[in-house]
Every structure is written in C-alpha cells, then in structure tokens.
Amino acid sequence: MDKPAGWLSVAGRGAKPTDCLLHHMTQARGTQFWPVHRLDQPVSGLILYAKNAAAHRLGNSWFEGRHVGKTYEAWSEGVEFPKTGATFTWSHKILRGKKRAYEHAIGKVAITHAQFLGETNGVGRWELKPETGRSHQLRFQLSKAGFPICGDALYGAKTPQPEGTIQLRACRLDFSKVEGDRAGLPTALEVTGIAEQSAG
Numbered sequence: 001m002d003k004p005a006g007w008l009s010v011a012g013r014g015a016k017p018t019d020c021l022l023h024h025m026t027q028a029r030g031t032q033f034w035p036v037h038r039l040d041q042p043v044s045g046l047i048l049y050a051k052n053a054a055a056h057r058l059g060n061s062w063f064e065g066r067h068v069g070k071t072y073e074a075w076s077e078g079v080e081f082p083k084t085g086a087t088f089t090w091s092h093k094i095l096r097g098k099k100r101a102y103e104h105a106i107g108k109v110a111i112t113h114a115q116f117l118g119e120t121n122g123v124g125r126w127e128l129k130p131e132t133g134r135s136h137q138l139r140f141q142l143s144k145a146g147f148p149i150c151g152d153a154l155y156g157a158k159t160p161q162p163e164g165t166i167q168l169r170a171c172r173l174d175f176s177k178v179e180g181d182r183a184g185l186p187t188a189l190e191v192t193g194i195a196e197q198s199a200g
Contacts, residue, residue: 001025002191005044005165010035025049037063040136042151045072045170046191055183062178063133069174072128072138073193075167076147077157084118090141094134100154101136103144110134112141123150123159138168169194 001021003009008020025033036048036059050056062068082088093107110132117125124147128138136155142148143155149168151161161167174188 001047001049003039003044003047003170005042005169006162008041009038009047021047022049036060037133039170040139040168042164042166043168043170044165046173046189047170048173050183058181058183062175066131067175067177067179069172069177069188070130070133070170071172071174072130073169073171074126074128074138074142075150075194076124076126076142077122077150077159078119078124078147081119081124081147082116084116086116088114088116088145090114090145092141092144094137094140096135101134101140103140108132108134110137110141112138114141114145139166167194 003021006019008022010022011020022033022035031051033049033051034053034056036050036056039045039047048059050059090110090112092103092110093105094101094110095104095107110130112131113129115127117127119125126142126147128142130137139149139152139155143152148155148157149166150157150159151166152168157166171193172188172190175182175185176187
C-alpha cells in the first residue's frame with residue numbers, strides 16, 4: 001500500500017481507528033491484514049501488509065534478516081548543503097525515548113547510506129538507503145548531520161508543512177535478495193517520489 005502522510009500504519013493507543021491505514025483496509029475489503037513493517041505517522045510511502053498469518057511470518061523474517069532493500073526520498077532544510085552527488089554512510093547508536101530518538105552508548109546501531117541529489121530554493125533532496133530499521137532512524141540522522149527533514153519540528157525543522165506530515169517518503173522496496181518463496185511479490189515495488197506525489 002502507499003500510506004498517506006499523517007496516517008498510522010496500525011492503530012496506536014488512544015488513536016482514532018479512522019486515522020489508521022490498516023483499519024481502512026480491513027473495513028474496505030472486509031478481511032484481516034497483518035502489518036509486516038511500519039512507517040512513522042508523518043511519513044508517506046510504501047508499506048507492506050500480509051493477507052494471512054503465514055505470509056506475515058515470512059515477511060517478518062525478510063525484514064528481520066535485512067533481506068529487503070529500502071529506499072526513501074527526503075527533502076530537508078540546511079545551511080551549507082554538500083555537492084550534488086555526494087554520498088555518506090551514517091552510523092550511530094540510538095535509543096528511542098518517549099517522543100524522539102537520541103544517541104546513547106547502549107543504543108542500537110543505526111546505519112544509513114545517503115546521497116545528496118541537489119538543492120532547489122533552499123531545500124535539499126536526498127536518497128536514503130537504511131541498512132537497519134531503528135525507530136526515527138532517518139529523521140534523527142538527517143537532523144544530526146545538520147539537515148532536518150522539512151516539517152519535522154521534533155528534530156529541529158522550521159519549514160511549515162501540512163499538520164502531521166513531513167517530507168520523507170518510502171519510495172522503493174527491493175526483494176531481490178530474498179531467497180526462496182517471495183509470496184508472489186515482484187523483484188521490487190516502487191511508488192512516485194515527493195514531487196510527483198505533491199503534484200498529484
């Protein structure tokens with residue numbers, strides 16, 4: 001599914017079911033689905049749900065084993081952007097606090113490969129490929145590098161965005177490293193980027 005920004009992946013404590021993509025899918029199709037992974041509420045893009053418990057277990061094993069390649073697009077703020085095409089590998093030990101992630105010696109390692117795609121009117125565009133899937137990983141690491149994601153006030157951004165949304169989008173899931181049964185999935189799934197989504 002292509003999750004809209006501002007929607008929950010699954011219903012959280014105290015949340016309205018109507019704000020949850022899983023709830024909408026269940027109501028619309030009259031059947032149960034299982035979340036294989038999650039996206040933060042303000043993040044948009046590709047998210048995988050399973051149609052049955054067996055597929056759920058299979059999908060979970062792919063993500064836990066890091067067999068699924070994930071590609072995100074982000075638009076960020078920044079004062080001195082790097083050169084277009086510059087690449088980085090960010091590695092931090094992070095913990096998730098009550099509201100946000102922070103760096104800590106006993107945190108779990110978070111690794112992301114980033115490429116700067118260019119700057120337009122003071123907004124930087126990034127391609128992000130996380131090796132790990134820590135909570136708030138990309139949001140923390142871009143902010144730590146001095147480039148908070150547009151709209152992400154929790155991590156220091158000043159650029160206003162529609163309430164409950166940030167400019168971070170999951171654009172591609174790559175299953176080419178999955179060995180054996182792919183449950184009928186293609187080698188990769190893709191959706192349009194931030195600019196195309198905004199225009200649509």
